[in-house]
Amino acid sequence: MLEKVELLMYNYIKDVDSYAIALYNHIPKGKRLRAKLVLKISGDSIESQKLAAIIELIHAASLLHDDVIDEAKTRRGTPSINATYDSKTAVMLGDILYSKAYLELNNFSPFIAKSISDAVTKLSVGEMLDVEFSKEIQLDEAKYFDMIYKKTAVLIEATAATAASLANKDSQKFALYGKNLGLAFQIIDDVLDITADEKTLGKPALADFKEGKTTLPYIYLFESLNSDDKKKLLTLYKKELTDDERIWLKGKMQESGAVIKSIEVAVKLGKEALQAIAEYKNEALEKVIKDMIEREF
Numbered sequence: 001m002l003e004k005v006e007l008l009m010y011n012y013i014k015d016v017d018s019y020a021i022a023l024y025n026h027i028p029k030g031k032r033l034r035a036k037l038v039l040k041i042s043g044d045s046i047e048s049q050k051l052a053a054i055i056e057l058i059h060a061a062s063l064l065h066d067d068v069i070d071e072a073k074t075r076r077g078t079p080s081i082n083a084t085y086d087s088k089t090a091v092m093l094g095d096i097l098y099s100k101a102y103l104e105l106n107n108f109s110p111f112i113a114k115s116i117s118d119a120v121t122k123l124s125v126g127e128m129l130d131v132e133f134s135k136e137i138q139l140d141e142a143k144y145f146d147m148i149y150k151k152t153a154v155l156i157e158a159t160a161a162t163a164a165s166l167a168n169k170d171s172q173k174f175a176l177y178g179k180n181l182g183l184a185f186q187i188i189d190d191v192l193d194i195t196a197d198e199k200t201l202g203k204p205a206l207a208d209f210k211e212g213k214t215t216l217p218y219i220y221l222f223e224s225l226n227s228d229d230k231k232k233l234l235t236l237y238k239k240e241l242t243d244d245e246r247i248w249l250k251g252k253m254q255e256s257g258a259v260i261k262s263i264e265v266a267v268k269l270g271k272e273a274l275q276a277i278a279e280y281k282n283e284a285l286e287k288v289i290k291d292m293i294e295r296e297f
């Protein structure tokens with residue numbers, strides 16, 4: 001039950017400090033993809049609810065820090081904690097969420113504790129790579145995949161693997177499911193930045209390229225353009241776009257097939273995720289993949 005996970009998260013932070021819980025209440029609740037995964041893989045026991053709460057607290061902490069690093073003014077359509085308060089507050093709240101989650105993680109098996117800790121180290125490297133790649137245009141597909149693996153897929157991979165271990169299922173097979181789900185999830189996120197509007201996204205559209213992030217559709221687009229259009233695309237990097245430039249960019253994304261090609265990669269990864277756990281015939285986990293590919297925000 002997701003409500004029980006929410007309550008556990010709340011109580012964990014309430015136990016720490018009264019100001020921390022007041023701040024925590026201002027964090028918008030996300031999709032809780034990781035918590036849903038834990039419950040769908042290992043069932044609805046108190047242990048799986050606790051694991052789900054721990055992982056969601058770590059994820060929430062990482063987003064608090066990410067919004068400071070990205071200087072993001074909004075998170076899920078509402079002002080970010082760094083915008084409402086300040087960066088110091090967001091960093092400190094993130095520290096509390098993250099260290100309390102680690103304290104609770106000690107109650108789990110060494111495999112679970114190590115898997116999550118290792119994932120968070122890689123996640124931190126992923127964020128560093130993301131920042132590094134935002135300094136100048138980055139058109140290497142392999143580097144993009146390595147970065148999104150660490151930034152996004154690694155925690156989802158560890159989520160699925162640890163949930164499986166809690167339920168005595170094959171953690172390697174579930175790790176592969178989680179990894180491919182996470183990669184596909186990030187690719188769809190990157191596609192939506194181009195295809196969805198601001199209202200649906202809860203953040204400005206076409207923001208990635210302006211922030212210096214060259215995502216998969218941009219890598220495919222660049223490969224497909226003639227030299228004049230390549231030059232034009234390069235002039236738009238990190239730029240506040242005019243309406244004409246937005247229309248040009250969105251048009252090229254569609255006509256070049258860069259968006260479709262990226263979605264196809266995500267669909268293929270989704271299928272590979274399902275193949276990894278086919279023997280479990282878990283319809284809920286099949287639906288997670290389908291919903292993730294078809295989502296609008």
Ligand code: FPP
Nearest residue numbers: 058061062065066094098123124127151152
């Ligand atoms: C969002 O990416 C960022 C992440 C998924 C990872 C952030 C990780 C860290 C800050 C390091 C780990 C830190 C702790 C405290 C555990 P994005 O900026 O591409 O997406 P967005 O549009 O949702 O901001």
Ligand code: MG
Nearest residue numbers: 066067070072
């Ligand atoms: Mg960000």
